[in-house]
Amino acid sequence: MYDSDKKFTFPFDTCEKPNKTGFAQPWSTLVNILMCVMIFYYFLNSNTFYSGLFLISILFFEIMHAFSHSIHIPGLTQYYLTHVFGLFTIITFGFMLYNYTNVFPKMQYLIIIFIIFIIDIYILFKNFGFIYNILTYFVIFLLTLCVYYPYMSPSIKRNLLYVAGLTLIIYAIEYNELMNCNWMLERFHFPYHIFVEMTGFVAIYLLCSTFYKI
DSSP states (O other), X not given: OOOTTOOSOTTTSSSSOOOSSSOSSHHHHHHHHHHHHHHHHHHHTOOSHHHHHHHHHHHXXXXXXXXXXXXXOSSSHHXXXXXXXXXXXHHHHHHHHHHHHTOOOOHHHHHHHHHHHHHHHHHHHHTOOHHHHHHHHHHHHHHHHHHHGGGSOHHHHHHHHHHHHHXXXXXXXXXXXXXXXXXXXXXXXXXXXXXXXXXXXXXXXXXXXHHTTO
């Protein structure tokens, strides 16, 4: 990606050239701060413990995400912490859907999730790159959507389809960054990673606005 000698770790190894002073990646930081404000609003207006827990977990993840785009701590500490908050968000999402539907996942699903989780931890500690950890997140998230989708109302189903589509778009943009960031920056200096953040903003808005009242 941008920094070919890997001087930076997550999230500076993304397609927004980090500044040496001030906010390292101001555009990505700004979008994530706005996202935190939005999530906090929905958290304050949530109806149930499990929807509030899901929203606060997203908020913690986004706070860490915004902090990591603004200030870099040498090493992998931020990477690991962001990863933990991301996993907690997925767990609380499943917990919320379970409480909403009163449907416990089948054993096959749990076995698949456990295997993916083990693969995720292996990828994390072998430091293969966050693009692969993002893939494991998205696979678990989409599998969870598939399990609970039949039990949702028509309006929730519609929003979940949008979220699933946006999730795939986010991964496609991230993959494009991985493959083409240097080429893009050589031709036009632009914070390309903001496209990931803006797409994520829409996806998280849909999740918050859909589930804060359940």
